[in-house]
Amino acid sequence: MKIVQKGWGWGLAAALLALSFAPALGQLGEEARKRAAEIAAEPTSSAITAEAVKDLESWVITLAGIVLILVLIAINRVASLVEFAPISQQKTSNIHGWTFLGVGLILAAFIGYEFMYHTKYHIWADSVHGQKIDSLFTVTFVITMFVFVATQAALFTFAFLYRERPGRKALYYPDNHTLEYVWTGIPAVTLLILVGGGLLVWEEVHNPDLGGQKPQEIELVGEQFQWRIRYPGMDGKLGKHGFKLLTATNPHGVDSSDVNAKDDVIASAKEIHIVKNKPVLFKVRAKDVLHGVYAPHFHVNIYAVPGMPTQFNFTPTKSTAEARKERENEKFNYELLCSQLCGSSHFNMRAVIIVHENEKELNDWMSKQATFIKNEPASTEPESKATAQL
Numbered sequence: 430m431k432i433v434q435k436g437w438g439w440g441l442a443a444a445l446l447a448l449s450f451a452p453a454l455g456q457l458g459e460e461a462r463k464r465a466a467e468i469a470a471e472p473t474s475s476a477i478t479a480e481a482v483k484d485l486e487s488w489v490i491t492l493a494g495i496v497l498i499l500v501l502i503a504i505n506r507v508a509s510l511v512e513f514a515p516i517s518q519q520k521t522s523n524i525h526g527w528t529f530l531g532v533g534l535i536l537a538a539f540i541g542y543e544f545m546y547h548t549k550y551h552i553w554a555d556s557v558h559g560q561k562i563d564s565l566f567t568v569t570f571v572i573t574m575f576v577f578v579a580t581q582a583a584l585f586t587f588a589f590l591y592r593e594r595p596g597r598k599a600l601y602y603p604d605n606h607t608l609e610y611v612w613t614g615i616p617a618v619t620l621l622i623l624v625g626g627g628l629l630v631w632e633e634v635h636n637p638d639l640g641g642q643k644p645q646e647i648e649l650v651g652e653q654f655q656w657r658i659r660y661p662g663m664d665g666k667l668g669k670h671g672f673k674l675l676t677a678t679n680p681h682g683v684d685s686s687d688v689n690a691k692d693d694v695i696a697s698a699k700e701i702h703i704v705k706n707k708p709v710l711f712k713v714r715a716k717d718v719l720h721g722v723y724a725p726h727f728h729v730n731i732y733a734v735p736g737m738p739t740q741f742n743f744t745p746t747k748s749t750a751e752a753r754k755e756r757e758n759e760k761f762n763y764e765l766l767c768s769q770l771c772g773s774s775h776f777n778m779r780a781v782i783i784v785h786e787n788e789k790e791l792n793d794w795m796s797k798q799a800t801f802i803k804n805e806p807a808s809t810e811p812e813s814k815a816t817a818q819l
Contacts, residue, residue, distance in 0.1 A: 490542070491542075491543070491547070494539045494542070497535075501532070522592045522593035523592055523593070525588065525592065526588055526589040526590075526592030527589065529584075529585050529588035529589055530585060530586075530588075530589040532585070533581070533582070533584075533585030533586070533589075536581070552725050552726055554726065554727060554728040555726050555727060555745060555746050555747045555752060555763075556726075556727040556728060556729070556743045556744055556745055556746060557637075557743070557744040557746060558630075558633060558634045558637060558728065558742075558743055558744070559727055559728030559729075559743070560746070561630050561633060561634075562630060562634070562728050563728075565626055565627060565630050568623070568626070569623055572619060572623070634742075635742075637708070637742050637744075639708050639742070639744075642707070642708050643665070643708075644707075644708035644709055644710040644742060645703060645704065645707055645708065645709050645710065646660075646661055646665070646666075646667055646710045646712060647659070647660055647701060647703070647709065647710070647711055647712070648660075648667055648670075648681070648711075648712045648713075648714075649701075649711050649712070649713050649714075649722055649733065649765075650680070650681055650713075650714055650715070650716060650733075651713070651714070651715040651716065651717075651720030651722070651733035651767065651771075651778070652680070652715070652716040652717055652720075653717050653718065653771060653772050653774065654771070654772060654774035654775065654777040654778055655699070655777060655778065656699065656765060656767075656778065656779075656780045657680055657681055657695075658695070658696045658699075658700075658701055658780065659681050659683070659693055659694065659695050659696070660693065660694040660695075660696065660702075660795070660798075661689075661692075661693060661694075662691070662692025662693055662694060662800060663692055664689055664692060666689040667689065667690075667693060667712065668683050668684060668687040668688075668689040668690020668691070668693050668801070669683070669684040669687040669689070669690065670682045670683050670684060671684060672716075672736075675716065681695060683695075683801055685801075685802065690801055690802070691800065691801065691802040692800045692801070692802070693800065693801040694795060694798045694799070694800060694801070695799075695801055696798060699779070699780040699781060700780060700781050700782075700783055701765060701780055701781070701782045701783065702783050702785065702791055702794050702795075703745060703782065703783070703784055703785070703791070704745075704784070704785050704786075704787065704788050704790075704791050705745055705746070705747060705748045705751075705784050705785065705786055705787070706744060706745070706746065707744065707745075707788070708742060708743070708744045709742070709743055709744065709745070710740060710741075710742050711729070711731070711740060711741045711742075711743075712738065712740050713731060713732075713733045713738065713739045713740060713741065714733060714734075714735075714737075714738045714739070715733040715734055715735045716735065717735060718735065718769075718771050718772065719732060719733070719734060719735070719769050719771065720732070720733035720767050720769055720771050720778065721733065721767050721768030721769040722741065722765065722767075722768075723765070723766045723767060723768035724743075724763065724764065724765050724766070724782060725764070725766070726752075726763050726764070726782075727743050727745060727763070727782075728743075729741055729743050730768055732769070745784045747784065748784045748785060748786045749761075749762065749763060749782075749783050749784045749785075750786065752784070762781045762782070762783070763781070763782035763783070763784060764779055764780070764781060764782060765779060765780040765781075765782055766778065766779050767779070
């Protein structure tokens with residue numbers, strides 16, 4: 430054989446680079462298995478830690494599969510730069526057919542493995558609008574996955590079944606208008622339905638029908654690197670605010686002259702308290718850079734933009750206690766995160782969302798919080814005459 434000079438070095442280098450990952454991945458996988466066995470043997474082992482190690486092992490296998498594909502690509506690259514002794518076109522077609530079949534089976538096994546071990550990372554929503562989004566994603570996924578499996582199976586199967594053989598002659602079939610109408614019309618109608626459904630869900634998310642219920646308003650102010658949280662008092666109204674009023678002792682910039690601000694509650698802890706099955710309205714703003722209000726378990730995600738207030742409505746469908754019981758994890762908590770890389774301490778942008786079973790639990794917590802003006806516990810009873818005169 431004769432090696433073609435042009436580009437062979439790059440192909441060989443690619444093959445060697447891909448192969449160099451194999452020992453490291455093998456060692457990493459072995460270490461993960463050993464560590465999993467050690468944790469399983471410990472009487473006080475944490476189920477969460479053991480699960481994390483198991484996840485690591487599954488990702489190592491995934492990476493190994495990716496490396497295998499890269500090796501095959503690199504080998505093909507090198508082989509394409511090598512001139513072998515002439516062989517018949519029929520034999521070449523036969524080799525290609527079997528190769529396609531083998532690669533197709535490997536990819537099918539790899540996809541099956543991904544379905545078995547990595548679909549659990551999807552977070553199913555515990556909110557009314559989030560469940561609609563999940564349904565939309567499920568329908569879209571089923572349709573696109575059906576098309577993907579059908580087309581890829583046809584691709585690899587036809588390459589194998591219709592390889593060149595003695596006595597077989599390809600049919601010349603230049604065009605078919607009916608067939609083209611069908612394979613253009615069906616995807617067009619399907620996409621129209623999916624996009625239309627998406628627009629309807631988008632409208633329901635941003636303009637929900639609350640059925641006459643008044644949402645619980647909560648103000649979230651993003652700043653480097655924490656969330657500031659403010660609740661309305663018994664009047665149910667948040668006081669006015671202004672960026673010129675921001676000080677070290679007034680981080681929300683609340684207008685103290687506004688009567689609605691006097692009983693506002695500014696939570697000191699990194700906790701957000703809401704009630705199951707009661708609408709919540711996050712009123713969002715930012716003080717410095719772009720932040721992102723992200724509550725993955727409720728499918729809440731909206732920007733916190735300096736100088737431009739935003740808001741998001743949602744209704745939780747499970748209390749924290751129910752979520753812990755369902756997940757069999759007493760330490761589970763709903764979380765509020767920041768979806769934007771807002772600086773070096775971005776990881777601090779988090780708060781716990783506590784969903785109470787009923788409003789009595791929320792009121793019990795609110796009664797222990799200090800109001801903005803008087804710095805004394807907020808009352809859950811109707812305002813007294815003295816309070817009304819403030």
